[in-house]
Amino acid sequence: MLIRSNIDYTKIDFGTVRGVVYLRGFFKLSRMPGEGDEGRVKDFLTKTLYSFEKKVRNISGVTDVVFQFVNWKKEIGQWIPTQWKRKEERREEKKEEKHEDKTDSDIQKDSEGA
Numbered sequence: 001m002l003i004r005s006n007i008d009y010t011k012i013d014f015g016t017v018r019g020v021v022y023l024r025g026f027f028k029l030s031r032m033p034g035e036g037d038e039g040r041v042k043d044f045l046t047k048t049l050y051s052f053e054k055k056v057r058n059i060s061g062v063t064d065v066v067f068q069f070v071n072w073k074k075e076i077g078q079w080i081p082t083q084w085k086r087k088e089e090r091r092e093e094k095k096e097e098k099h100e101d102k103t104d105s106d107i108q109k110d111s112e113g114a
Contacts, residue, residue: 001052001055001056001059002014002052003030005048005051005052005055006029006030006031006048007027007028007029007030007048007052008028008029008030011025011026011027011028012024012025012026012027012069013025016062018063019061019062019063019064020062020063020064020065020066021056021059021062021064021065021066022066022068023056023065023066023067023068023069024067024068024069025068025069025070026069026070026071027045027049027069027070027071027072028071029045029048032044042081045072045081046079046081049072049079050079053065053067070082
């Protein structure tokens with residue numbers, strides 16, 4: 001199923017215990033159809049995850065699926081890429097640092113001018 005879903009199975013460990021399927025590792029596709037902007041890639045990966053999850057859950061005898069991916073997690077029914085989330089958090093931190101630097105330099109200019 002991993003191969004048919006175009007998922008790079010070399011980076012994923014998987015197994016089952018009493019009907020529960022466990023998938024752990026790094027979620028990556030074997031090949032991406034036409035690289036695009038970050039948003040399009042994220043959407044494509046998200047759709048692939050939903051589709052793969054649905055296929056696994058529909059296997060006879062599967063009672064649950066536990067995903068433990070390093071780069072994706074599921075929160076409140078939504079797949080969230082943790083790498084993109086980290087990038088966004090870093091961008092926000094940089095914006096805050098720039099704002100703080102401007103504030104510090106403005107304070108310094110004000111004290112020099114006084």
